Amino acid sequence: MKIGILGAGQLGRMLALAGYPLDLDFVFLDPATGACAAPLGEHIHADYVDEHALTELCVSVDIATYEFENVPAKTAEFVAARIPLLPPPNALDVAQDRLSEKTMFDRLGIPVPRFMPVATREALEIAVRNVGLPAVLKTRRMGYDGKGQAVLRTPEDLDRAWAAIGGQPLILEAFVPFERELSCLAVRGKDGELRFYPVVENVHRDGILRTSTPKLDDPLQAQAEDYARRICEQLGYVGVLAFEFFVADGQLLANEIAPRVHNSGHWTIEGAECSQFENHLRAVAGLPLGSTALRGPSVMVNFIGDVPPNAELAAIPGVHIHHYGKSPKPLRKVGHATVTAADDDALQTRLAALQALVAQVNAGA
Structure with missing residues (x-):
């Protein structure tokens, strides 16, 4: 099966890396020169509203998806009229407008600020x-x-x-004086089966995600799953959906959804039985969903601006390195690492060593 992906950033790159073991091939459409996913498949270098290029994509693939949630609605409609496009365009439409998004949450009884x-x-x-x-x-x-x-x-x-x-x-x-920021990653198959990863506790700085930590047996897991289920069923969703929440007074308040694989789920590559990227592909391709169970303690750390030296990263046990093929640039996400360990104490020791390296790189920027 050949899958078309609208967008060729790091999410498209990781989708392709997860898809090749499943014997899937990829065609990307992206206007960027040197898009970081381009080396992993055919790259149609064109604007998202170029109908000639979109037609070329549609005739060369079996199904399409997206890794970039700001794909124009006109583009989604053009593709969906010719081949299956999943998640469905209505999910893209709602997620692109914060007012439509918040109104939907409110209508479905999901608390919002x-x-x-x-x-x-x-x-x-x-x-x-x-x-x-x-x-x-x-x-x-x-x-x-x-x-x-x-x-x-x-x-x-x-x-x-x-x-x-x-x-x-x-x-x-x-403004929400939140205690924590959580995200819930759901994956829904074509047959309506829904699976959920453990909720993830996120830490942002300067509006950019820095770390994501899956939380086993979090008391808000069931509530987060309930809210994500309502969204998926409302939209007739297929694929991975990320739902971001604030925790205030011990309760969830909806922030936003992302109708695609998500930065707060990157830890799943090493930390879950089946990664969010593989599960997204399984869902849109009509394959059985994989297990979302946690393999063990893990945490994801984003590399912002630049990546620490490989040799120093590789010297820390349990650190799994992911470069995005992007040139260094202030405030740009250029890679991430997932830290894994057998227990929480070892995880914290390894995480502290990794964050010290990251701090050195940032101090020298």
Whole structure:
């Protein structure tokens, strides 16, 4: 089977690495020159709205998926009219608009922070009166890793925030003084079977994910699974879906979904019986789903800006290195490592050694 992937970033790269042992081949469509997944398959170098290139993709593959959630809706519709595109385009459509996303959560009875749409400077004043301060003003579309948002703590912050991101569709959300950030990764097959990985505790800095740690027997596992199930069934979902939550007062508040494999699931390559990447491919290809069970204690550490030297990384027991084939650049995700161990004490020792290396690299940047 040949699978088309819209996008050829690191997620596409890891999908292909998981797919070749299953005898799957890949064709990527991505406008970027030197896209990091390109060496792992055929690369159609074209814009996402190039209908000639999209037609070339459709006639050369059996099914298609995406690793980039901002694929234009027009592109998804074009592909889905010709070959199976999974997850379904409606999932992409909802996830691309924070207002549509939050409205769906609310409609399905999934708790969310207070929110209001904002279209004008005057509407921002009204939203602040209703939502309260502190709050976060976000673009409804695009924006990731902390981009496209501004924190409002006092009324004096409104002008600054509007100058930075105003003049486009926005959403104001109540600021959540969260205790933890969790994500739940679900995978749903074509037959409707749903499996869940252990919830993951995430740590962000500067809006960028730094570490993800799977938590066995977390008290919020069942609640997270219930909410993810509602989303998957509502959307008729097929593939891996990531659902990100804030934990406030011991309860989950929905933040956002990602209709694709997700950074907080990279630990599954070494830490789970079947990785999120293999399970996504199994799902969209109509194969039986693999086990989502945890193999043992593990944690994922992102490499931001640059990767520590291979020799020093490889000297730490239990460290599994993943380069993305990207050139170093400040605040760019250029790779990650998964740390594994037989017990939590050994895991923490190895993690501390890895983070010390990462700190050295960041200090020298």
